Amino acid sequence: MASGIDSGSAAETRFLLDVMLGKLATYLRMCGYDTAYALDEHDTDPGDSTLLDRAAEESRVLLTRDVSLAKRATRSVLLATKRPLDQLRELDSVGFDISLDEKPARCGVCNGTVKELGNDEPIPEYAPSDGETTLWRCRDCGQVFWRGSHWRDVESRVSEL
Structure with missing residues (x-):
């Protein structure tokens, strides 16, 4: 409702x-x-x-x-x-768009906005090596994101709705 x-x-x-x-x-x-x-x-x-x-x-x-x-x-x-x-x-x-965009806009952890990581920015050890994939960092909490297996799993689930 x-x-x-x-x-x-x-x-x-x-x-x-x-x-x-x-x-x-x-x-x-x-x-x-x-x-x-x-x-x-x-x-x-x-x-x-x-x-x-x-x-x-x-x-x-x-x-x-x-x-x-x-x-x-x-x-x-x-x-x-x-x-x-x-x-x-x-x-x-009820009409809400439930889909994932090509680029993430929000941090799944804290809801902050994310921006693409620049070439000169440090990459945490847990993230894929530079150049393997595009990385984004939350402007609020600093978490680094990429379109990896978790993203693809969620994208697959959402596309089946």
Whole structure:
């Protein structure tokens, strides 16, 4: 059930996910959505009022499995399923673009924006050697990303939706 939203592309939509949807956050970030997760900034559940206030203040669509919370939000999507891929299907069915772009836009870990690594920038040991593949670094947390086996696995799963 979607309430008060116009579905759209990743560039147009910002999400806030409640505490039950942590795994979904990574998938949505990989799809390019600005996706805040309730526990990103808190060690414990921040509470319904805090989530509702944040969603309103930051113009975010609240994603939740909590019926009463979804009803209280100005813009929300009530998700019925528990598995992240099923939740992506639900979002796709109400009009959100669930696909991976050629270039990542968001960090799957912290939601920061990513930029392509320059030739003169240091490459961490865990990343592929320079020149093997394009690398991106999160501007916020510094994590380095590339389109490797994990990316291809997620891309395959998302394309089957």
